[in-house]
Amino acid sequence: MLEMLPRFLPEFFSGLLVNFQIAICALLGGMLLGAPLAAARFHNGLAAAPAAWLVALMRTVPTFVVMFFLVNVVPGFHLGQRHFAMTPWLAVVLSLTLYAAAYVSDHAVEAMRQLRSGSPVAAMLFVMGLVRAFFVMVLSSGFGAAVGVVEATTVTLRAIETLPKAGDRLLLIALVIVIFTACFQLIYHLINHWRGRLNQRFHRPVQAARLEGAEQP
């Protein structure tokens, strides 16, 4: 197994780049779709009920099945003058976009409510939530392996198939899990660290101001 690592690792990291690309595109799509839905829900106008219904529908959509649905049923679509063929890559992006849109909508509504009630910390937590959602989508983009997107999981799967011994296969998967765990736990700890610092930066002055206000006659 060791002799294949020099070939496997560069391929794996280039596959991981594809996962990040998918997550970036899905998050951008989710923000484009989710922000207007959040605004509609927050302002509680005529569009609030349909927006809430749409978000509820998007929450029930299983990403994995949507991906297969798009690949097999939707040949492509037009956006303005441009035609987009439904490639497996695009199918993964669009299926994750639905998840991201529901997430953005839910958390943006909450952040706007907190902002209105004078809590900038909660609004900042929205940004942290987006970062967390982004990494969740990086992991979920591994679903692309099932429809033929060549990303980190596909590269791993391909390498596993070349190993005849089950022990070597398990070792390789364990190595990949260690790489994923090290990378993502580092990222999560950084997120938590930043969140703590944001809390300190915004929460304390707000609390101090409230206390000062309370002490005024």
Added chain:
Amino acid sequence: MEIRSVDERSRGAMQAMAVMRRLLALSLVLLCFGASGQDIRSPQPPQQPLPAAQAGAQKSKKCDDAVDVLSRVLCTKTIRVGVRTGYPPFAFEDATGALQGFEIDLAHQLAGSLGVEPVLVVVTPANRLALLGEGRVDLVIATMGHTLQRDREALFVRPHYYQSQTIVLGRKDLQIGGLVKLRGNTVCVTVGNSTNAELSVNGARLKLFDKASSLVDELRLGGCSLVAQDDSFFASYLQQPAFAAAYDSKFGFAPLPWGAAVARDGGERLADVLALSMQQLHISGALQALARKHGVDSPFLAQQHKLWSSSDCAQISALSDPACVIAPPDNQLEPTSFAHLVDRLEHFIYHTTGTRVTLAMLKTWVAMDLMLEGVWFSLLLVVGAVLATWAFALAFGAGLTSHKRWIRVAMRCVLWPMQSTPLILLMILASVAVGAVGATSPLVALAAAVLVLGLFNGSNAGQAVAEAMLTLREERAPAQPALSSAVYRARAQMVAFVVNATRGSPAASVMGVPELLSALTDVASFSSERITTYTLLLIFYMLLVAVVHKLANVWQSRLALSGGAYA
């Protein structure tokens, strides 16, 4: 001794060939004589300006009036042969645009045996039988497999000139012994291939593509490790040194004889004469020579040469002898007893809504069984995943807040990889682990999938419970709050991860769990219908998620109502 026996055999074959040639010439004379007295029918004018029509324009009016195809061919001294293009080495255009290939040469040889000139008409798999039925071509030699179903549409010339089979092809370093060894492996296939049913019944996971060329692209890009397709399709690729060095055929199955075909209406005598010619081509080894010329690797032709050269089959009467000619395979799947009602329902939906719906999963027993098994496994999977998520959430909640440090550390060591690894990779890990101990049944795969879904979602939900427990301890110190109070506080996260487990359950298909996604993908692979199939699949899973969401919310509401007991 050996040389002499070979000489004797070849001398015998030469004698047989001479006899056959005489018989063929005699048959032709008799048939031509008979053809002069044929009925005359009003001509069918061509409806579209196809190449076939152009070829037909050369004929005289008198020749066109002949109902019998052989009479018309002999009268015009031309035979319009429908051939394919873009299918090397069987039929393709060379650099000058001229048609070349095994089938093209065969068309010339058969025309030569009739003493007429071939007029090649390019056909496609979609229109070859229609053109034959409409009389726009006299003969079709176009990579056409002879099946019992096609016997209703055309008259196949027997003996067959080639036999293809579906082969499973993959990288050389992969070792796959046979159909039964495919269980759990992903195989890329083209939609509509009838042999896909055989692959799915043997436990292969199918990945669908529209075109055969996409299979080769995916193979090269790494999207597919194994592909299944007709061996004739891969013949030209395997002639390329780079391709042959990287990939090889693992095994073949579902042999399918290829036949030249003539029209059912009026083509009987042409079929008889061509059958004699084809028999001669086998006996003389001419077909084998053609195969060698075009790099077509076919043990079938060697076997047929031996068969037709034998004393039992080297006679005209042998052309209808079941011991000599190959029976066409029946590749129609057995329809359900209510298939006609399904048809009616489809028509009703179309007439009332204008939407064309194809319920392929209800029309054949294979599809129906796959679907029912899929629904059953999906329900089991979801119930198992929900319960496992619940159980692991409690276990992680308790473990992460345990007063024993080693338990907390152990739980954290499991939690971190669960939070940082793609679910699909965890599924693959479980699949490899299960395979390593030799357990490959669908139920074992289901149990492993439930475990993975439960661990993946339960660990995250358990962390929420643990966080809730820590806040409760801070608030109520020095009292020790119960785990149920922490669950009450983290109930929203619990619900979210239970729903997430339901949403993620179709991913178990990568482990070989025959749930509905896997089952309907198999159905789509041989029924050619995908729009209705995948739409119903999406609706099924959305309903399943909605039901679980509803039930979880009911639980949450009840918990809130009895909140005083927990809070």
